[in-house]
Amino acid sequence: MTGPSTEDRLAIFELYARYSWALDTGDTDGYVDLFTDDCEATEESREGTLEVLKGKDDIRHLVLKFHNREGFPGHQHQMGQFVFEADPQGRPDHWLVRSYAWATINHPPEPPHLHWCGHVRDVVAKIDGRWLIRSKDIMGWAGAVLARFEKA
Numbered sequence: 001m002t003g004p005s006t007e008d009r010l011a012i013f014e015l016y017a018r019y020s021w022a023l024d025t026g027d028t029d030g031y032v033d034l035f036t037d038d039c040e041a042t043e044e045s046r047e048g049t050l051e052v053l054k055g056k057d058d059i060r061h062l063v064l065k066f067h068n069r070e071g072f073p074g075h076q077h078q079m080g081q082f083v084f085e086a087d088p089q090g091r092p093d094h095w096l097v098r099s100y101a102w103a104t105i106n107h108p109p110e111p112p113h114l115h116w117c118g119h120v121r122d123v124v125a126k127i128d129g130r131w132l133i134r135s136k137d138i139m140g141w142a143g144a145v146l147a148r149f150e151k152a
Contacts, residue, residue: 003084
C-alpha cells in the first residue's frame with residue numbers, strides 16, 4: 001500500500017503542524033478541535049504507567065495538564081519521519097501514522113535543551129473532508145519499540 005494521496009498527505013502534515021502549534025502556544029480549544037468526538041489516547045509516563053483518555057473532555061484534561069504547568073511556556077514539540085500504514089481496522093479514509101517525537105525547552109538566556117524523545121502511533125480519519133486524530137499513543141523511546149535489540 002502506498003499511503004494517502006499527495007493531497008491527503010499534505011493535509012495530514014498540516015494537521016500535525018497545527019497540533020504542535022496549538023500545544024506549544026497554549027491554544028487549548030484549537031488543540032481539542034484536532035481530535036474526533038470519539039477519540040482515544042494513551043500517554044506513557046516516564047515511570048511506565050499508562051494514562052488512558054477517551055473523548056474530547058479527556059483530551060482537554062490532557063492538554064490542560066501542560067498548558068497550566070508552570071514552566072511549560074517555551075516547550076516546542078516536533079514530529080517527523082512519518083510512516084503511513086493501512087488502518088488496522090480497514091476503515092476507508094483512515095491511516096495509521098507512526099512518527100518520531102521530541103520536545104525541546106527554551107527559557108532564555110539558558111540555551112535550549114532536549115526535554116523528551118519518543119514515538120507516536122496515531123490513527124487519523126478524514127471526517128467531512130477534514131483530517132482529525134481518532135487515536136493517539138504517546139510513548140517513550142524504550143520498551144517494545146526496541147525489542148529487536150534485546151538479547152535472547
